[in-house]
Amino acid sequence: MADQGKSRTLLWPSDLALDLLGPVRLRNLAGEDQTPRSRKARAVLAIVTLSPRPVPREVLADLLWGDRGDEQAKASLRQSLYELRQLGAAGYLNISREAVALGTKRLQTDVGLLERQADGNDADALIESLRGVSMPILGSIDDLSPQLDNWLREARSSIIRQITGHGERAANHCIAQGDGRRARLLADELERLDPLDQDAARIGIMADLACGDEAAARRRFKRIDQRLREELGSPASPDLSVLLGPCGKAETRGEPKPQQLTAPDEARQARPWQRRRLSVIVVLIAACAAALFGVYRATLRAETPTIAVLPFDEVGGKQGYFAAGVSDEVLNLLSNQSNLKLMGRLTAQEIGERPNPIEVARDLGVTHLLDGSIRSSSDRLLVIVRLTRVADGAQLWSERYERRAGDIFAVQAEIAKAVAGRLSRSLMPAVQHPTSPVVYELYLAARRLARERRDLTLTEADRLLRRAIRLDPNYAPPYAELAQVLMLRSDHPTAYGTIPIVQAQQEAGQFARKAIALDPNLGDGYAALGLISLNLDGHSEPYMRKAVALSPQRPEFHRWHGETLAALDRNDEAVEEFRQAVEIDPLWGLNYDHLIGALFAVGRNDEARRQVQRFLALSTDARAKNLVVLSLRKLQSDLAGQLQAARALWKAYPNERQMRFNLAAILAQLGERRQSADLVGFDPLAKAALTGDGAELERQSEKLGASFWNQSRLWNATALLIRDGRSAAVVRFYDRNRNDLASNNGGEIAVPEAIVALRNTGRNADAAALLRQLEASNARLPNKGFLQKRKVVRQAAIAALNGDDAQALALLDAGSRRRPFDLIGIPAASIRFDPVFGRLADNPRFDPIDDRILQAVNRERARAGLQPLSREAWRRDNLTI
Numbered sequence: 001m002a003d004q005g006k007s008r009t010l011l012w013p014s015d016l017a018l019d020l021l022g023p024v025r026l027r028n029l030a031g032e033d034q035t036p037r038s039r040k041a042r043a044v045l046a047i048v049t050l051s052p053r054p055v056p057r058e059v060l061a062d063l064l065w066g067d068r069g070d071e072q073a074k075a076s077l078r079q080s081l082y083e084l085r086q087l088g089a090a091g092y093l094n095i096s097r098e099a100v101a102l103g104t105k106r107l108q109t110d111v112g113l114l115e116r117q118a119d120g121n122d123a124d125a126l127i128e129s130l131r132g133v134s135m136p137i138l139g140s141i142d143d144l145s146p147q148l149d150n151w152l153r154e155a156r157s158s159i160i161r162q163i164t165g166h167g168e169r170a171a172n173h174c175i176a177q178g179d180g181r182r183a184r185l186l187a188d189e190l191e192r193l194d195p196l197d198q199d200a201a202r203i204g205i206m207a208d209l210a211c212g213d214e215a216a217a218r219r220r221f222k223r224i225d226q227r228l229r230e231e232l233g234s235p236a237s238p239d240l241s242v243l244l245g246p247c248g249k250a251e252t253r254g255e256p257k258p259q260q261l262t263a264p265d266e267a268r269q270a271r272p273w274q275r276r277r278l279s280v281i282v283v284l285i286a287a288c289a290a291a292l293f294g295v296y297r298a299t300l301r302a303e304t305p306t307i308a309v310l311p312f313d314e315v316g317g318k319q320g321y322f323a324a325g326v327s328d329e330v331l332n333l334l335s336n337q338s339n340l341k342l343m344g345r346l347t348a349q350e351i352g353e354r355p356n357p358i359e360v361a362r363d364l365g366v367t368h369l370l371d372g373s374i375r376s377s378s379d380r381l382l383v384i385v386r387l388t389r390v391a392d393g394a395q396l397w398s399e400r401y402e403r404r405a406g407d408i409f410a411v412q413a414e415i416a417k418a419v420a421g422r423l424s425r426s427l428m429p430a431v432q433h434p435t436s437p438v439v440y441e442l443y444l445a446a447r448r449l450a451r452e453r454r455d456l457t458l459t460e461a462d463r464l465l466r467r468a469i470r471l472d473p474n475y476a477p478p479y480a481e482l483a484q485v486l487m488l489r490s491d492h493p494t495a496y497g498t499i500p501i502v503q504a505q506q507e508a509g510q511f512a513r514k515a516i517a518l519d520p521n522l523g524d525g526y527a528a529l530g531l532i533s534l535n536l537d538g539h540s541e542p543y544m545r546k547a548v549a550l551s552p553q554r555p556e557f558h559r560w561h562g563e564t565l566a567a568l569d570r571n572d573e574a575v576e577e578f579r580q581a582v583e584i585d586p587l588w589g590l591n592y593d594h595l596i597g598a599l600f601a602v603g604r605n606d607e608a609r610r611q612v613q614r615f616l617a618l619s620t621d622a623r624a625k626n627l628v629v630l631s632l633r634k635l636q637s638d639l640a641g642q643l644q645a646a647r648a649l650w651k652a653y654p655n656e657r658q659m660r661f662n663l664a665a666i667l668a669q670l671g672e673r674r675q676s677a678d679l680v681g682f683d684p685l686a687k688a689a690l691t692g693d694g695a696e697l698e699r700q701s702e703k704l705g706a707s708f709w710n711q712s713r714l715w716n717a718t719a720l721l722i723r724d725g726r727s728a729a730v731v732r733f734y735d736r737n738r739n740d741l742a743s744n745n746g747g748e749i750a751v752p753e754a755i756v757a758l759r760n761t762g763r764n765a766d767a768a769a770l771l772r773q774l775e776a777s778n779a780r781l782p783n784k785g786f787l788q789k790r791k792v793v794r795q796a797a798i799a800a801l802n803g804d805d806a807q808a809l810a811l812l813d814a815g816s817r818r819r820p821f822d823l824i825g826i827p828a829a830s831i832r833f834d835p836v837f838g839r840l841a842d843n844p845r846f847d848p849i850d851d852r853i854l855q856a857v858n859r860e861r862a863r864a865g866l867q868p869l870s871r872e873a874w875r876r877d878n879l880t881i
Helices: 039-050 057-065 070-083 085-089 110-119 123-131 146-176 180-193 198-210 214-232 238-244 246-252 264-269 272-299 321-334 345-353 357-363 405-423 437-450 455-471 476-488 501-518 523-530 538-550 555-567 571-584 589-601 605-618 622-635 639-652 657-669 673-679 684-691 694-703 705-711 717-723 727-742 752-760 764-779 785-801 805-818 846-863 871-876
Strands: 016-019 025-028 093-095 099-102 306-309 313-315 368-377 380-389 395-404
Touching (some): 016 039, 016 110, 039 070, 039 146, 057 099, 057 146, 085 093, 123 146, 180 214, 306 321, 321 345, 321 405, 345 357, 357 368, 395 405, 437 455, 455 476, 476 501, 523 538, 523 555, 538 555, 555 589, 571 589, 589 622, 589 785, 605 622, 622 639, 657 684, 684 717, 694 705, 694 717, 694 727, 705 727, 717 727, 717 752, 727 752, 764 785, 785 805, 805 846
Antiparallel strands (some): 016 025, 368 380
């Protein structure tokens, strides 16, 4: 193996010592280096030495070779143990077939030496030992495996706590003995090892004051306060500042000057009454500190702590969904706390998967990590959780809960309460949704499957949720989840299944309303109701607003609410909702995808590009990064770049409907209709639009029911129906939805094509009313960003509909020169086939406009390596190349 070294004979004229407070190093007491050459052998030695009990071989194999198969991991462990065989022969290790433990012969460590020095009150030796500690402790064995890195994080935190505990105990003893000088030296070393340790700072301030050096005490306080503010966003504890106030100063000023306490013999010669008085002072200071400790706990963070709840590990489990589901529920419970910020689930998951989770968390502004594991056996559960401070990797709290399986809801609540109680002032009551363990496990399994976004897994999630509902019809979460699953299983172009959209909407609506009826405070129920329109139109806005209000730390709720606000042209509000989604879940590419689109919409293009660069720098998710790049190229009207990105994604993920849809859309915009149609066989409406089958297009449009108007935009279906002489069908769809004209969705129907269809069928009064509504909605669009470009195209259409041909042609001429792609639909076609602009084709100013659009398409085709479209094919609409 690349990491394995040859064994060498170990000669030990005296006892061995293992250095852990720096690089892991084995030496004899003569100072001769006996360190194993293999880093993994060193790691085994460190793990066994620090363990209070024998370490099973399978644990060692998992820690160091967890990425390999069982047999290969066991073989690699045997090789490392072979390198340590001389330690076993000499009695330092006991290596059996089952486990590895320390042997009968003592293996000295520098950690143990520190403890003995502190116990013996040997301050000088302890100071010297502390000076020899180099960071990182347990060095030279990092980056061997993610599992070992996690172990190292906890071991280092534990050792640092031991060291600081020994040092603080010794420093307190020195202060009590009137030896402020040594106490200061100890405190200085503790500060070097952990610059954020407030207990070490407290000892140092007390030592400075004991020496009569108030200025040094204030400098020490300033250092710790500044570091805490910079690293954690929090001030120093009030019980530190009180040491510098009257409670501390009045008593210490009467003590001897520091010169009188500089030498050990002078300290020993101090009068007994002086030592007693100093002891009283120390007790008084400690009492003042204790009185304010509760205040400190309540006000430690001036700013809100930010927690990432990493997916829990399922020890010995085969599914993995249960542990991940429990961590999700802890996240949901913590999200009820207004004075805690939670990282989103996807970001937390990626942090946990990185080899350097602490660094990633620090880069994202996370202050604390919560992780844990779950082991289940029959009807028993063992849950172990840890809270880690990101600034220094210190483990602040850990707990184990051994309960019956049915108590998992109480355990989740206890974990959330414990974490919130340590990091925030108050704890809002968390809403619980108890049910049986069987139902809960079905729900968690279904939720995990639904996140995979594949027809097969969604179908299985549907089955599990229906079973959960049958077993407990009063448990609300499965109803809300099933409503969302049904919409994802629909045949909507952006969904993943085959259920007709109308059927899916009807059934999903029933389940979403049932969830709300069972639990009016369940945000998922309102979100599910809003998702019934997968396009998230204006109808969905009140539901998404309610979902955000109930669950303000759910990033998807903010994103969905932003989409509904954008549909209502409330674009600045939409930007802020998308920004909130990014802040909560900064490694979820979909959040950036929507944010950059909203920023481009209002002309904040440079800001959008900065957001793209930020995500590309932070994320390691190649799929998400490529999707964000694809969106950026789309917003920049880079058709050739879009084709390159979309094709790469399709090749990487050929079975994903979204990738086929993305590639089909850009191919159609470049005039490659046949290739596009082949890719979207799953969408009969799209295929009919791309192949020019008007009768089939009308049939598929009819099936969409009330969803026609928001889905027709995807493939320009309304214009294609009118062009094929099917204005009556468009008017029929208009009549079916005309009540929406006065609602939030009026803008979907008040489109130029609908006005043409009404005129073609003699409905002139309705056409005139719809034109007025179109003019009003267009006036509300901003005069910046790509929405301004859309506004100009609409102004040209309004001019044409009002008979102002000169104005319409002037606007089209300007648009074809500056942004010709704003005039190209999907599928691409000459504007002579547009139902609004087609009647202008006889005007001599028309052909140059149309030619410029064709030239723009051909420029992008050339960049993409495609043959140019001929003018004849363009004008005859013969683009099935």
